[in-house]
Amino acid sequence: MPENRPYTETFLWQGRAALVVAKKNVMIYYLKPPVITFGVIFPLFFYLAFAAGHAGPVEAMVPGITSMALFFTASAVGPLVTPWERQAKTYERLVTSPASLSAILTGDVLAGMLFGALLSVLPLAIGLSATDARIVSAPQLLIGVVLGAVAFSALGVLLSAPASDTPSQVMMLSNLVRLPVIFVSGVFIPLAQMPAWGRWLAPLSPLSYSADLVRVGFGETRYFPLWVDVAALVGFTVAFLWSAHLLHRRTRDRAL
Amino acid sequence: MPGITFEPKLNAAAPSIEARGLTRRYGDLVAVDQIDFAVGHGEIFGFLGPNGAGKSTTVRMLTGYIPPTAGAITVAGYDLLSHPSAARRHLGVVPEEANVYADLTVRQNVMLMAELHGLPKERRTQNAGRLLEQFGLAERAGQKGRQLSKGLRQRLMLCMALVSDPDVLFLDEPTSGLDVASSRLIREVIARMNREQGITVFLTTHNIDEADELCHRVAIIDKGRIAAIDTPQALRQTVQSRRSVEVRFAGGSVPPAEMLDFGARTETVRLAHGYRVFGAEPGHIAQELANRATSHGFRIEHLYTLEPSLEEVFVHITSKGATVPAGETNA
Numbered sequence: 051m052p053e054n055r056p057y058t059e060t061f062l063w064q065g066r067a068a069l070v071v072a073k074k075n076v077m078i079y080y081l082k083p084p085v086i087t088f089g090v091i092f093p094l095f096f097y098l099a100f101a102a103g104h105a106g107p108v109e110a111m112v113p114g115i116t117s118m119a120l121f122f123t124a125s126a127v128g129p130l131v132t133p134w135e136r137q138a139k140t141y142e143r144l145v146t147s148p149a150s151l152s153a154i155l156t157g158d159v160l161a162g163m164l165f166g167a168l169l170s171v172l173p174l175a176i177g178l179s180a181t182d183a184r185i186v187s188a189p190q191l192l193i194g195v196v197l198g199a200v201a202f203s204a205l206g207v208l209l210s211a212p213a214s215d216t217p218s219q220v221m222m223l224s225n226l227v228r229l230p231v232i233f234v235s236g237v238f239i240p241l242a243q244m245p246a247w248g249r250w251l252a253p254l255s256p257l258s259y260s261a262d263l264v265r266v267g268f269g270e271t272r273y274f275p276l277w278v279d280v281a282a283l284v285g286f287t288v289a290f291l292w293s294a295h296l297l298h299r300r301t302r303d304r305a306l
Numbered sequence: 307m308p309g310i311t312f313e314p315k316l317n318a319a320a321p322s323i324e325a326r327g328l329t330r331r332y333g334d335l336v337a338v339d340q341i342d343f344a345v346g347h348g349e350i351f352g353f354l355g356p357n358g359a360g361k362s363t364t365v366r367m368l369t370g371y372i373p374p375t376a377g378a379i380t381v382a383g384y385d386l387l388s389h390p391s392a393a394r395r396h397l398g399v400v401p402e403e404a405n406v407y408a409d410l411t412v413r414q415n416v417m418l419m420a421e422l423h424g425l426p427k428e429r430r431t432q433n434a435g436r437l438l439e440q441f442g443l444a445e446r447a448g449q450k451g452r453q454l455s456k457g458l459r460q461r462l463m464l465c466m467a468l469v470s471d472p473d474v475l476f477l478d479e480p481t482s483g484l485d486v487a488s489s490r491l492i493r494e495v496i497a498r499m500n501r502e503q504g505i506t507v508f509l510t511t512h513n514i515d516e517a518d519e520l521c522h523r524v525a526i527i528d529k530g531r532i533a534a535i536d537t538p539q540a541l542r543q544t545v546q547s548r549r550s551v552e553v554r555f556a557g558g559s560v561p562p563a564e565m566l567d568f569g570a571r572t573e574t575v576r577l578a579h580g581y582r583v584f585g586a587e588p589g590h591i592a593q594e595l596a597n598r599a600t601s602h603g604f605r606i607e608h609l610y611t612l613e614p615s616l617e618e619v620f621v622h623i624t625s626k627g628a629t630v631p632a633g634e635t636n637a
Contacts, residue, residue, distance in 0.1 A: 063424060064391070070421040078409045139405040143466070146369040147422040148395040303373055304332075 067149035071157025072164070079127055079134065080165050088126065089165065093119035093173035097180075112177030113268045114237040117198070117261035119173045121232065124166025124199040128206025129224040131158050132298070136215035145302065155207055155294055159287075162203030163196075170195050183268055190276070191267025197283035198260025204290035205256065211297035213304070231255045240265065241273040256286040321380070322347050322474050322506035323368060328377035330363050337363045339530040340377070347473075348504040350496070352511065352521035352538075356624050360530040361510045362402050365478050368508065369399050382473050395423060398467030402478035402510075406462050408452035412443055415451055416465050423470035430469065437465040440495060457488030464492060468499070474506045475499075481513060493520060514617040524616070528624045541619045546586040547571070548614035548622055553595055554580030556605040565598045580608065588612070 079085065096115045135141035144154065177183045185191055209224045232238075234248055235257035241249060252258040259279040266272045274282070323345040330338040338360040345351040355361045366372045368379055370390045379386040382396035406415045413434060420430030438444045441461040446454070454462060460480065467475060477496070481489040497520060499505045511517050517524050518538045525535040534541055555561060558579065566574045572585035585591050588611035599606050614622075 060391070066424065067422060070418070073421075074407075074418055077414070078407055082409075138408065139403055140407055142366075142371055142401040143399060143404050143419075143463075144422075146371050146394060146397070146399045146401065147419065148391045148424065149422050150391050302371065 063148075064150050064153040065156075067147075067153040068156040068160060071144075071149060071154050072160035075127075075131055075158060075161035076164065079131055080161060085127060085165075089123045089169040090172060092122055093169075093176070096173070097176060107182075109177070109181040109183035112173070112181055112183040113265040113270065114261065116170055116173045116177065117194075117235075117257060117264045118232060118237045120166050120170040120195060120198055120260065120264075121202050121228070121235075121237075121257050123169045124162050124202035125206035125209075125224070125228060126162075127165065128158055128162040128203055129209035129220050130217045131161075131207075132210040133214050133217040133220045137217065151295060151298060151302075155291060155298065158207045158210070159200065159203045159291065162206050163199040166199040166202060167195055170199070185267055186269030187267050190263050193280065194260050194263025194267060197280065197287075198256070198263070201256040201260065201283045201286045201290065204287045204294065208290045208294040208297070211294055211301060213301040231257055234258070235261055236265075236273070237261050240270065242271070253282075256283060259283050259286075321345060322349070322382060323351070323508060324378075324380040325364075325368065326378045328364065328367060328379065329375045330360075330367060330372070331375045336530050338367070338374075338527075341527070341530075341532045343525055343532060343535055345506060345508060347506055348500065349523065350500050350507040350509060350521045352509050352517035352524035353527065354511065354514065354517055354524055354620055355527035359527045359624070361527060362478055364527065365401070365476055365508070365510055369397060369401075369476050370394055371401075395470070396473040398470060398472035398475045400460075400463045400467045400475075400477050400480055402482075404463060406451035406454070406459050406466070409450060411448050411450055412438065412454070412462055413447040415462055416469050419466040420469045425470055433469045433471065434465070437468055441465055442491065457484045460484055460488060461492065464495070471503075472505065474508065477507065477509045477511075479511055480509070481511070481516060489516075496520060514615070514620055518616040526620060526623050533623045534619075538616045542614050542616060545614050545619045545622050548584055548618045549586060549588045550582050550584045550612045550614070551588045551591045551595060552577070552580060552582045552608070552610055552612060553592075553606060554608040555599070556607045559604055561599070561602060561604055565602055565604075566595075568594065582612075 093115060096118060097111075100111045100115060132141065135144060145151070149157075178185070205227075206224070209227060210220060212220060212223065214220050234251040235255040236244060236252060237257065241252050241258060241262065244252065259274060259282040262273050263279050321344040325344075326342050328338055328341045329336070341364065353361055353364065363372070367374045368381065368386070370386050370393065373387065381393045384393035384396075386393045407418070410418065416434040416437065417430055420434060425433065435444070438447055441464060443458065443461055443465065446458065451459065451462070464480065475496075480496075481492055484492070493516060496507060500507055509517065509521065521538060523535060523537050524541065526533045534544070536544070566581055566583060568574075568583060568585060568591055572583055572591065575582045575584070583591050583595070592609055592611055596606065596609065
């Protein structure tokens with residue numbers, strides 16, 4: 051038996067493999083014109099919809115729309131990557147490459163995170179240029195966007211675990227999970243103003259913590275302490291990734 | 307990407323591939339049932355079997371795509387189950403029914419696999435250029451995967467499998483459904499790489515002639531169990547009853563039935579232009595046939611003895627569920 055390689059070497063090697071997988075995903079799945087268009091049009095649509103139906107000041111909707119756009123874009127493509135690979139019959143070769151399952155899933159998360167974080171600049175820019183909204187705490191806004199993007203992207207990767215090579219089926223499941231998350235996360239109404247049942251459900255959604263940080267970034271009152279927001283987003287990311295690893299492994303072990 | 311080049315050491319003392327008690331169950335169905343075999347360094351090993359015999363399941367276990375229900379696998383000196391990534395860094399894999407990335411160019415597809423294997427930039431550029439040239443894809447390097455025909459895509463998949471200079475190459479039906487030119491090119495390159503670089507090849511195929519032409523040894527799997535392992539030549543000799551004599555009479559004359567009757571342990575089959583008599587002693591049959599033809603006034607146009615083809619051995623073993631006696635295999 052050859053000698054075991056040091057843990058650090060394996061970690062570095064697999065980290066590099068994760069970057070390769072992320073690059074592959076960006077090139078193949080994220081830089082498609084329809085995906086880019088979706089990422090640009092969606093926040094614009096949010097602004098138009100909110101502007102038409104929102105009674106309060108326009109700048110009050112900027113944090114919510116930014117958070118919602120981040121959530122949708124970061125978790126939009128992740129659920130589809132594995133079903134697309136299965137459908138295109140490229141999955142088995144990827145999995146039999148030296149990249150471990152952890153590296154493949156981490157690469158998927160990185161690509162989604164990058165896509166979500168970069169495209170969240172658009173609603174931010176619209177909000178800052180077209181309304182009176184102003185950034186008060188850039189670090190908290192940045193933490194909210196980055197950690198939120200990682201957690202939402204990890205959720206997307208978890209949703210890609212079902213043994214399906216039909217992306218439309220996974221898309222349905224994805225929306226079934228993602229849409230209810232928005233309504234309990236304080237993106238439409240600040241958490242403090244939600245009814246009791248909403249305040250009970252809000253902690254179950256990673257979007258609540260990201261939106262809380264983004265709101266604080268725009269100078270609004272925080273609902274959770276900073277450390278709770280950070281710990282919750284990290285915790286959700288770990289839980290989503292661990293579950294994704296478990297479910298992807300189970301699907302593969304059954305040769306589905 | 308920055309080049310991190312940790313090269314795991316290859317254990318030259320161990321066989322390139324070793325499976326011990328390899329078993330895979332799907333519920334009550336036993337797809338692969340306690341198979342054992344070893345593939346030496348630089349060997350081209352054919353894995354034959356009818357549909358559903360367990361070929362692809364075996365390959366998927368050997369490449370780490372699915373875990374075995376029981377048993378052990380060693381690849382390139384690594385225990386595949388405890389060190390999957392280290393083992394897979396020595397492998398090139400062309401899975402059955404795999405495809406290239408349709409939205410990447412030919413060169414990007416190859417470079418992606420090289421990067422996943424951790425090759426430094428200079429080496430992956432060199433390897434990609436050399437392989438694209440060898441497989442006749444250099445002029446198409448900028449074309450998208452979706453623009454390639456099936457034959458060209460299969461060539462590209464071989465480039466992707468070979469770009470990391472693997473020690474062991476797994477090919478699952480590599481020429482299935484391809485035109486003659488692509489099949490021939492792929493066979494030639496596999497043989498040349500094995501000859502010049504000593505690469506070990508594990509080949510599953512339905513094409514018996516391909517296995518006969520390429521493989522140093524073949525295993526025949528049937529109903530999840532290994533029915534025979536040996537060289538194609540030795541396997542042919544194990545099926546004595548499928549040795550034969552082929553005869554054609556001048557002018558297409560039809561001889562009387564008794565002239566072609568050589569007893570209970572032989573079988574006579576009429577061909578489009580002649581007859582084939584199967585029996586364990588084709589020399590004796592040929593001599594007797596010549597004598598009988600002379601005495602009956604028939605002129606022989608062609609007469610020759612034949613060893614059984616690997617296809618006949620395959621059909622004989624798989625259709626009867628026969629297992630070649632232990633003394634006749636060379637596992």
